[in-house]
Amino acid sequence: MIAILPSAADPCNLPFPLKNPKEPAMSDSGVKFQPRESIEQVEEGSDLAPKFDDRGLITVVTTDARSGELLMQGYMNAEALARTIRTGEAHYFSRSRQVLWHKGATSGFVQRVRELLVDDDQDCIWLRVDVEGGASCHVGYRSCFYRRVPTGREFGATEVDGRVDLVWTDTEKVFDPEDVYGDAPNPTIL
């Protein structure tokens, strides 16, 4: 997914130097991550020892803290995760622009973190957020997920030669993308 992108490169786009440190490592914003030493430590312990992939990124799932709605799915590098923890506001890493991205810097739709959770093997972050203005999607909808695919019996009842149409679950845009982003390039890649 990609939601709202910054209009200008953030100068603080250097990746945290150690993807998966062998000893405790401090981010530029003063948050320390622990090295990953055992499955028991990672799954059952209280150490924050996140796993970053080959690109230095960790997957992030962001839901609305009140409604439970899935707003977006993005990525953080280590510095984005550290800043989110330090500030309580969601920071991501934009893969298309390769920059650290303080969500809402352009659009004003800052995500305030109510709860930040980590999964069993610590390779995924769940953010439960409040969104000022209530929009998270660059197309203009509240959530990036505004269309559903019929499944199971409904698929069987509506398919034509294996094809079904998407069904809108949200038809009302909360902002006009042109007003907010002007002629900035669309982040969607075909």
Added chain:
Amino acid sequence: MIAILPSAADPCNLPFPLKNPKEPAMSDSGVKFQPRESIEQVEEGSDLAPKFDDRGLITVVTTDARSGELLMQGYMNAEALARTIRTGEAHYFSRSRQVLWHKGATSGFVQRVRELLVDDDQDCIWLRVDVEGGASCHVGYRSCFYRRVPTGREFGATEVDGRVDLVWTDTEKVFDPEDVYGDAPNPTIL
């Protein structure tokens, strides 16, 4: 993410032949995907035209349809997505085992899909599911996300030299992993 893995390889582990087809493509299980032709089509149209990454995978976010709780984050290849749509039961692709994976085949905790949504640029799937037995995490918890990281003011109030401890949000396992998986290898990778 990794939640419950199959105990044996599924014979149907061949990836759907075309990652991002240039013309309508039919999966083995009879679900058709459309080629990605324009941003307007992908973002604002009713065509199901999912984007698979270099590995042939699409990111999946799975939440409990009743509580809104995030249960797990995983991946599908094209055939897993097609089978999920066709059957109404969640299928994933296990990266560690490189096999198609019908969730619950080993554990019995099948995920019945209440709603399958796709995001703006169609590179992420959101599954809203009912889980039989109520468990999705191989460690034994209901959700893979059973620990939180203090953020913002709470981080500032509790950090010691940049370090904070994870805080448990769920302390009760709903099953004993040894009973369910025996001595199968743990999927967590350090």
